[in-house]
Amino acid sequence: MRVLLVEDEVRLADNLAAALRDSSGFAVDCAPDGLAGDDLAGNRCYDLIVLDLMLPKLDGLSLLRRLRARQDPTPVLILTAREGKENIVQLLNAGADDYLAKPFDLGELIARAKALIRRGKGAAHPMLTALDLEVNTLEQSVRRNGVLVDLSPTEYRILEYLIHHPRKIFSKRELLEHLYDYNWEHHSNVIEAHVSNLRKKLDAALPGADPIIETMRGRGYRLASEAERAEIQGQERS
Amino acid sequence: MKTRSIAFRLISAVLLVELASALLVIFLSWGYERHIHFHAFDVILHGRADSVLGAVQDAEDAEDNVMLDRADLHLPPEDIYEVYDAHGRLLGRSSNWPVAASNAPPRQARDGFLHLDVNGHRYRVILRHGSRIVDPDEPGGGKLRRVVVLYGAPTAHVWNAIFGAVEFYAAGSLLLLAVTGPLIAWLLHRGLLPLRQLAALAAHVSADSWQFSPPASARKTPELAPLTHAMESVLQRLERAFTQQRIFVSDAAHELKTAVAVVKSSLQLLGLHKRTPAEYEAGIDRCLADTQRLEDLVAKMLTLARVEDGSAAGGxxxxxxxxxxxxxxxxxxxxxxxxxxxxxxxxxxxxxxxxxxxxxxxxxxxxxxxxxxxxxxxxxxxxxxxxxxxxxxxxxxxxxxxxxxxxxxxxxxxxxxxxxxxxxxxxxxxxxxxxxxxxxxxxxxxxxxxxxxxxxxxxxxxxxxxxxxxxxxxxxxxxxxxxxxxxxxxxxxxxxxx
CATH class of the missing domain: 3.30.565.10 (Histidine kinase-like ATPase, C-terminal domain)
Structure with missing residues (x-):
């Protein structure tokens, strides 16, 4: 998951970025002012935008309105030091998804960030399942058929991203965009290697099964159509 | 000195002026009525004296003397008269003539008025020199006989009339006073209505609602316009100052909260998971630096408050x-x-x-x-x-x-x-x-x-x-x-x- 953090207070931005990276393995980009934030958000590669309200050059509310005006559905978590209900109502009406008042609890911020990302992808619960695959986004643990699969952080992040949209094909570029911030060197080979490792580890947990991650040649990856099968089975059962 | 209400002061001023003019009216009317009544009285006295003169007849005696013939004389019974001839001889007098006061007027006495007390009543007496021509048909035009007529009438009723008129004026003035007092109070009450409206409007102004829109009438009233303008400008300045203060407080809160958020997040970041001692040390240093920034911010805000406070307090x-x-x-x-x-x-x-x-x-x-x-x-x-x-x-x-x-x-x-x-x-x-x-x-x-x-x-x-x-x-x-x-x-x- 990739998060855009628009916050002009450098130390706070550093801490938040570190916390989001450390705790959830998110890729985090920081923008020091509203215009920079607007520029970065224009890339449409973020799963969440954490937005401070008092920003130089372009304030948070205006940035939010710009985002929503160009139909950007990215969840937005507002950080505000201002109090008052009107303000919050105005924010939510302008298209904010959630807000946190400063000084906030870091744990709460992380939890809300995760929840917003989840919601943004249509999942209501931190436990994500796809057929025999079970991903606990809180513990960052993965089980296949009840068997714990030990994944590297990057492998986990790839799986978490894929499992949010079973059946959807993700290009390498998209995976790169959503899993790495700008501090990383972009190499699609990196993704290939990680996906290959991930597939091996997952398949090892349930020998004899079909490969769970399918490679669509020239198009990208998707979580195996087992999901489709599951759906068909489900329909048959009912 | 006790401060009275403006309405009280205005009403008392008006009533005082009214009272003064009432007194003046009474005084003037008294003089005027006295003049008019006595003038009329004098004319009557004159006429009656003439009637008495008319009653002086030829005595038909050898010396061609005159006598007073009272037969055709119809005069008010309380009136008094006396007629002397040129020699000071009494020709006749009314029965009620005060004898004690009687003494023949000096022959040289000129026409005029004198006052007598008759039985305790004050009489005004006219003294007239008149003449009768005895035997006017005789050659030489007859004989001229000069007489002096004294005719008096009591003045009591004249005074009564005068006092009656003055009383009327006085009563009228008092009635006017009595009526105008409440009337003025009512009119003032009505007249001061815009002022009360203004006060009511001003009473609604508070730190949360600066809405003050005086009615157009208050703006146009010459007496209220300066007050209205002053209030408006004062409120505008106050509102500006308040808004500035509010913005400052809000900005200050924002800055402080942000600084606190930094410190808090630094500490919580450190506690997210186990770290090496070196990492903890670095983290503590960062936290200290963050705290220092918070401290500096507070110090600066206090400095600003001190300097601004000083300029507000003592110039x-x-x-x-x-x-x-x-x-x-x-x-x-x-x-x-x-x-x-x-x-x-x-x-x-x-x-x-x-x-x-x-x-x-x-x-x-x-x-x-x-x-x-x-x-x-x-x-x-x-x-x-x-x-x-x-x-x-x-x-x-x-x-x-x-x-x-x-x-x-x-x-x-x-x-x-x-x-x-x-x-x-x-x-x-x-x-x-x-x-x-x-x-x-x-x-x-x-x-x-x-x-x-x-x-x-x-x-x-x-x-x-x-x-x-x-x-x-x-x-x-x-x-x-x-x-x-x-x-x-x-x-x-x-x-x-x-």
Whole structure:
């Protein structure tokens, strides 16, 4: 998951970025002012935008309105030091998804960030399942058929991203965009290697099964159509 | 003295005037009525005296004497009369003539009036000289017989009439007074209605609702217009001040919360998972630095509050500080910072007298002002450049002008009008990197305004910025005790910490 953090207070931005990276393995980009934030958000590669309200050059509310005006559905978590209900109502009406008042609890911020990302992808619960695959986004643990699969952080992040949209094909570029911030060197080979490792580890947990991650040649990856099968089975059962 | 209501004062004034005019009317009417009534009375007396004269007849005796023939004489019974002939002989008198008072009038006595008391009643008596021609048909035109008629009538009823008229006027005036009192009170009550409406409107104004829209009638009423305008402008100024204060409080809260958020997040980040001792140490250092920033912010806000409070409470400070020595002091203290930036600070004081120039500022505030401006200039100077300090004396205006010029990147023209605003950061990256909370220039402005001076900033992007401070000279004020270097040391320490 990739998060855009628009916050002009450098130390706070550093801490938040570190916390989001450390705790959830998110890729985090920081923008020091509203215009920079607007520029970065224009890339449409973020799963969440954490937005401070008092920003130089372009304030948070205006940035939010710009985002929503160009139909950007990215969840937005507002950080505000201002109090008052009107303000919050105005924010939510302008298209904010959630807000946190400063000084906030870091744990709460992380939890809300995760929840917003989840919601943004249509999942209501931190436990994500796809057929025999079970991903606990809180513990960052993965089980296949009840068997714990030990994944590297990057492998986990790839799986978490894929499992949010079973059946959807993700290009390498998209995976790169959503899993790495700008501090990383972009190499699609990196993704290939990680996906290959991930597939091996997952398949090892349930020998004899079909490969769970399918490679669509020239198009990208998707979580195996087992999901489709599951759906068909489900329909048959009912 | 007890303060009475305006209505009470107006009503009493009107009633007093009315009372005075009523008294005047009574006095005048008394005089007038007396004149009229006595004039009429005199005419009557005249006529009756003539009737008495008419009753003087030829006595038909040898001497052609005259006599009073009372046969055809019909006169009011209470009237009195007396008729004498030219020799002072009594021809006749009314029965009720007061004999005691009777004495023949002197023959020479001229026509006129006299007063008599008859049985305790006051009578007005007319004295007339008349004449009768006896035997007018005789050759030679008959004989002329002169007589004196005295005719009197009681004056009581005349006085009654006069008093009656005066009483009428007096009663009328009193009635008028009685009626106009409440009427005026009612009219005043109505007339003062706009004032009460205005008061009711003003009573609704509060810190939350500044809505004050006086009715058009109040604006147009000449007496209320000044009050209305005054109230409106006062409210507008108050509202502006309140809004500014609110913005300041809100901004201050924002800054403080952000600073606290930094500290809190730094600590929580450290606690997210287990770390090595080295990481903990680094984390604690960061937390300390964050706390220091919070502390600096609070200190600056308190400084600003102190300076602004001072100017609000007592106007110009009552102490003077030598500007040149203060500048030298600040420059010496900021030496390390300047060296770190590889910036040279050059001072230029062309006026010889300027050496002793004293401005109306406490030493502490003066140092605060000068060091803040100097530090700003140094921080925004590129390496190997010069910060030029110029001090110019303006004897005509009794002011000193301090110019501090840097050759830095300058300020965006769009940001220029706001640089003195509290918590304003023109360029955030720059301001944040210099650690400013956006209060330094606001503090400078407050200090300068406290000394009744002015501060201006001119800047050309890419060329540099010049701060011009105009401070009134203080020649009479006592010298301020030398400043602690604490404030300046803080700024330096502050800077070196970053």
């Amino acid at each position: 110009a400070p009552l102490q003077a500080t030598g500007l040149v020595s203060c500048l030298r002091h600040a420059a010496a203290h900021l030496d390390t910072v300047a060296a770190l930036h590889r910036v040279r600070v050059a001072m230029e004081t062309p006026d010889v007298e300027a050496a002793g120039v004293r401005v109306a500022l406490g030493a502490e505030d003066c140092l605060l002002l000068v060091s803040n401006l100097l530090l700003n200039a140094i921080q925004h100077s590129p390496p190997e450049s010069i910060v030029q300090i110029r001090l110019v004396l303006n004897p005509a205006e009794k002011a000193a002008e301090l110019l501090i010029e840097d050759h830095g990147e300058g300020i965006d023209p769009a940001a220029l009008p706001h640089v003195f605003d509290r918590f304003y950061r023109g360029d955030p990256s720059r301001a944040r990197s210099t650690g400013g909370a956006g209060l330094g220039l606001a503090i400078c402005k407050a200090v300068v305004e406290r000394a009744a001076g002015s501060i201006q900033l001119t800047s050309q992007p890419g060329q540099g910025t010049t701060v011009a401070v105009r401070l009134p000279l203080a020649t009479e004020l006592p010298a301020s005790p030398p400043a602690h270097s604490a404030s300046i040391n803080e700024s330096v320490a502050d800077f070196l910490r970053r």
